[in-house]
Amino acid sequence: MSRSKAVDSEHFDIVVVGGGHNGLVAATYLARAGRSVVVLERQDHVGGAAVSAEAFPGTGARLSRYSYLVSLLPRRIIEDLQLDLELVRRRYSSYTPLPGSDAGLLIDNTDRRATRRSFRRVGADSDAGGFAEFYACTSLLAEKLWPTVTEPLLRRSEAQALVGDDSVWADFIERPIGEVIERFAQQDLVRGVMLTDALISTFARAHDENLQQNKCFLYHVIGGGTGDWDVPVGGMGAVSGALEKAAREAGVVIRTEAEVTAVAPNGVVHYQQADGASVRLSGEYVLANVTPGVLGSLMGGPDAAGFAPSSHPVAEGAQVKVNMLLSRLPQLKDPQVTPEQAFGGTFHINELYSQLEDAYGAAESGRFPDLLPIEIYCHSLADPSILSPELREAGAHTLTVFSLQTPHRLLREADHDEQRAALQQAVLSSLNSVLAEPIEDCILAGPTGAPCVETKTTLDLERELGLSGGNIFHGPLSWPFADDDDPLDTPARRWGVATDHPRILLCGAGSRRGGGVSGLGGHSAAMALLEED
Template sequence: MAGQPPQHEHFDVVIVGGGHNGLVAAAYLAQAGRSVLILERQDHLGGAAVSKEVFPGTGAKLSRYSYLVSLFPQQIISDLGLDLQLIRRRYSSYTPLPDTDRGLLVDNQDGQATRESFESVGTVADFTAFNDFHRRTGQLARTLWPTVTQPLRRRSEIRQFVADSQLWSDVFERPIGEVLERTFSSDLVRGTVLTDALISTFAGAHDANLQQNKCFLYHVIGGGTGDWDVPRGGMGAVSGALEQAARAAGARFRTLCEVTSVSPEAVVMYDGGGQTGVVVSANFVLANVAPAVLHRLLGDEPDNSLPAPEGAQAKVNLLLARLPKLLDPQLAPEAAFGGTFHINELYSQLEAAHAAAAAGNVPDPLPAEIYCHTLSDPSILPEQLRATGAHTLTVFTLQTPHRLLTAGNNSRMRQQLQDAVLASLNSVLAEPIEDCLLRDADGRLCIETKTTIDLEATLNMPGGNIFHGPLSWPFSEDDDPLDTPARRWGVGTDHSRILLCGAGTRRGGGVSGLGGHNAAMAVLDQG
């Protein structure tokens, strides 16, 4: 795919960045008959939605960066004819109660078992409130989800759609901490719900800017249900299916192409063959990069009035010989790890962790979440390894902002965060997780940690922010101009022929494909 492209080629659309959103846009536009070229700086496509044999000699294909799918619409899968299967998890979450052998297990298929679990942790009074809360957020999901693949609605219109004035206030006008403290009495239940507001978002429950509310909203509306699904074959299956659809439709790709500047007239790059100053032109340029990166490629002066993109997570991948033993002898590890396993995520712990990180310290204990892909989809392991009872674990930390790291301390902080994750996890297990780790072909323990600095360097995500910047509501304000297709689809820039198409679009973020879909729709609407 790499090589020396001819200079001054012209395309209908050039897409800068071959992550999953760029692939979505390429597939839609190529299927509509447009000539499309994707330029990717790495030697492979897929961006953060890739699978890799992280631990040499094991054959295990881990989802190295992204891990689950919630916001990827079935409409995109159907429109593009993707060969992609998403697996629904039976269990929603398990949250151990620190310093006890009990925990809260939320079973999507057994309401009575869930009630008994609430009783076991001494908070049965919150069971009805928990169900009612999720009934109301489910109502919100069913209302908002159909709009994310449509032109932007205005705030007042969405406000009418929601209808429930208390729900509107709770989610869109007041800090999420207020509703959680009003609704639930248990520190554990409040924390279980608050986690959805803090994934890669450094925030307190009562922050006035409501970034935590926006994060929460996107985590509960996906698919119209809020369920987080596992892609069969790992995250690489998502980008692989998109690449296949785009190629079949005639899109072209060049990897190892570092774009050095962008303008409405041309995209300039150097390629893997050593050729510099290569120029391609296009009717439209779609920027599948963070807005801050596009700003730099355009040669604009930095806008210091805007908040710097900041991720708030470290990601730890592990390959285990077996699932670890739990403190609760009555609970099967397959159930506890079958959904999202919350570690030290009481409401009070999350708030204390935010305060500690704001003061420049790694939280202790470190809040984190675990996902076991192989319980839902064992296909990512080779058959021989699968037969031994091996499993993968992905750990995603909370309240660990990019500001704690620098290029100079990244190696030390990576080890410190990894040690903190293991200590936090071990505090809720009956045995050290280290006793369960496999070793790779070189005899090294199968554990890998990626910091926000690592994401910034490898994926060109400023601040390691997986959302490419602060999240925005999935609608426009009443006074926003919606006078062009790009603005109506939430992908506009200051240049009419340069559009955003990544996670930094109005409804971007996560492995959703929405940035790519909406950018493609804006191009097609312009004829």
Template sequence: MTTFGRDVYDDVIVGGGHNGLVAAAYLARAGRSVLVLERLGNTGGAAISSRPFVGVDARLSRYSYLVSLLPAKIVRDLDLRFAVRRRTISSYTPTERGGRPGGLLVGGGEQRTRESFARLTGSDREYESWRSFYGTTGRVAEKVFPTLTQPLPTRAELRARIDDEAAWRMLFEEPLGQAVERNFADDLVRGVVLTDGLIGTFADAHDPSLAQNRCFLYHVIGGGTGDWDVPVGGMGALTDALAAAARAAGAEIATGHEVLRIDTDGVAPAEVVFRTASGEGRVVGRTVLVNASPKALAELLGETPPPGGAAAAPEGAQLKVNMLLRRLPRLRDTSVDPREAFGGTFHIAEGYAELARAHAEAASGELPSVPPSEIYCHSLTDPTILGPDLVEQGYQTLTLFGLHTPARLFEKDNQQAREVLLTATLAQLDAHLAEPLTDCLAFDADGRPCIEAKTPLDLERELRLPGGHIFHRDLSWPYAEQGGRWGVETAHRNVLLCGAGAVRGGGVSGVPGHNAAMAVLGH
């Protein structure tokens, strides 16, 4: 059985994902004794890099892949050796109008973006609406993002901080679809805007729950700008740097330790029961921080979660596909270089009407007939994830993220549904290519094409994400809706939630880990 450095720790952290590592580094740097228990054989959770294709030197960000919500404050505070690179192109959305291929390119300078809007819509109106709309979200981002690492504001305090009633109503009170339809006329432009509200979130543009608004908000406030950047060296570079920072500060990290139970009365030090390959063991923590979902936390505490609460059963709604290509495919739209089109976010079947139809089909229990998705190429911005030989030969990675594919659609036969959906999704991409994508795929050492697809059920099985939900649950508003100074507190004073399911969680941000550490330290 594992022997740790001490019998009682100031802080035991359950889960060595990026948020748990952030918390560990902050607490250890404050002079506290810290133990991290991780079920898997490695730290990082969903924010890792790995080589999924046999015999191929391509280290992919296998699950999470872009960075926007990670505050520079955390990187500075923890002295992390980690950097991101800005993408020069924001997005490209191919389309066909009047029998001719074309598309909307956003990025590469204001004049170029303006001209692309004009070619698509025939006037400057949509581009001016675009500038105005994202000018509003940019001003909101500047005011909201800094609050993520501060004590939770009340709803009234955040509203006053934003100080723009029209923006508040648009983002926080009315369904996102109303703002999209009020500001934009073109179906393709409307769809491009809406997609940020649907990442990992199964909702219609007019969903009264406003789940789409909350998702949209987190996708446009990152860094105070809304930019989504490429992690240099892959996502694993971040979690490797976090693990190194935690260890350097004195934290112990034990992999291969699956936590089974947390026994606490909320006052006395809590007992954490874990399992290893050698059997069960126990360790005591004065405070326990749980880097897992609210649902998993309830299970560890032996509690029955209330229906409809944060610990209720969530449902993911995405298809994640990783690919390695020998070269980028040629496009039917010859006016744009494939290196630019794939360097940003390449939207597929994400027109406004297409998104609505896909949601309606999925809500009725059917796989979308025209699956919406978006693609980007990490290696165009950061080739360091590929071995030198692959770079020299022109190999590139592609990451595809499909929308409106809730876990329920895979419950009957996950493998068959995955294959059907992948085939249909790639067919939508092929419709905009001058050659089939399969002609460009690389092959691994065993002769198999370098492509893998992950459904919500695959993520649940591999990463213990409940229902395959990449945010652990539906995203919350970034203000206090109930008790708790930092949004990480639980009903037990000495047990905190430091995972993506905390208030202001979701994405690769480190914010819940930072906030849990601040709560422990009494800030």
């Protein structure tokens, strides 16, 4: 076949553009319902951001390279698709050192007395009750709203009635989250712990009137009806692997190294194979498991019949992710907390309430914060299976670091390599500020002698995964319910996956309720099409 010759057109009931976890969820549901489904994936593997990789070749460690924890994947999807997937609950919620001291706040999910003593150690004994009351409110939201995410959208007034507590609703849904945090807690450190869930990949202030921080916070505290974040045994690759297996067993056709170049409102899709051949196929419906921004650009190509993509707000990512392989966990300045405890949950560093505000101000003025707010996860403490037997025997561990308040707008193509290196060093310096020894002394050297550290910026995510602006949510987050006057007159609208074109549906994180490793975008798209039929 010549490189310029187009392959004869094929037709499927469903064409899924993008083989990330949401696309696989949608494809599997629909194939099990008897539809012919093809998934087109640009990379040589499926899974999107939910993958594992030997980031440091020859070491025997497979890290969750991009996403890292699971909270929003409903048990219903796991059971419906019969996914062979094990999730592990972490004992410790978080550890947060108090800057300028050798003490920190350790939140122990199983020992309330220990947690109360920890509040006392950081001078926040009076905040312990408010902290518990604050999270009792989020537990109510989780209990009431979580079961709705696998159903058609409620309207705002219906969701409020379901929650059944107008004061909780007003605090978390209608007013900036900073107001309620400041009412429930007084200490800078405690307020910071409460705010961080509102700022994951969301460049915002606690008091922003657009409430993007509230939306981000809500999704971080309702998962599973509890807000707990679990570790997938085997890493994120186990999630995408289980989904790929389920999809293939259901009869889904998966084509990798198939880069989609155009999507038309009539269901015609063009893609290019690795050998350069152009392929044209069509579907009764096209499910877009790409960002709305990418979908808009694809819909300006051949067969678009003059289509001009409608504007869609693009939200930038605001994080840097650093993966590390350590020979051992580092020692802390805090003599009363072990490294296993501190790294056993979410390790917050330089995330005081005031520091998060200062970091925002620095980034808004055009520079990265001097002291990066970061949080750390140690997957291998909960799940050592991602390490080779030799690494486990030697006491090695992985660390995943995620920064806050580091927006995409500050990155430049021209000197990205230098910026990436500077951000990596800034992350290490931030971590070192709370350690009793330099983290560099604990980083394992790979077979070539190079330290096992890799850094992924939002620009890397845009290039490698097609995430517009490096935003892991594909765009601005929306509430998990519709406004009272929103039109919900079609299945696609009722499930939050509609576009301007009835045969083109969103099925990724850009759909309503779609953010995070949840499968909800894929589930909603599949349910909308099954309801349509």
